[in-house]
Amino acid sequence: MDKVLLLTTAGCHLCQYARLELQDFAREIQIVEFDIACDERMVELYGERIPVLKTECGNELNWPFTAEEVRKLLVLRPKGG
Numbered sequence: 001m002d003k004v005l006l007l008t009t010a011g012c013h014l015c016q017y018a019r020l021e022l023q024d025f026a027r028e029i030q031i032v033e034f035d036i037a038c039d040e041r042m043v044e045l046y047g048e049r050i051p052v053l054k055t056e057c058g059n060e061l062n063w064p065f066t067a068e069e070v071r072k073l074l075v076l077r078p079k080g081g
Contacts, residue, residue, distance in 0.1 A: 002074060003030040007052040009037045014063050018051035024067055029074065 006022065008015040022031055036042035036050060046052055053061040053073065061073045 002028070003032060003056055004074075005054040006031055006033045007036050007042070007046050007050050007054060008033050009035050009050060012050055015051040018053070018063055018065070021065065021067060022053075022070065025070060025074075 006015070006018060008018070025031070034042070036046050049062050051063045053065065053070065055073060059073055061069060065073075
């Protein structure tokens with residue numbers, strides 16, 4: 001099962017929408033949430049972009065995203081790999 005990281009933070013209303021969009025994928029992928037507030041560098045990189053969906057191979061999808069865009073993200077392979 002593929003694992004994806006959902007970058008989020010407490011009180012993020014857009015993150016709630018992202019979670020709803022990802023519900024259809026619960027059986028296909030493992031969704032792990034990471035609160036960027038736990039890491040200053042992550043806040044610096046993603047603070048104005050969350051929610052962000054990130055694959056194990058490093059591909060990212062910024063909000064707003066659709067189920068179709070998530071599906072496409074999951075079949076992407078890293079460049080050169």
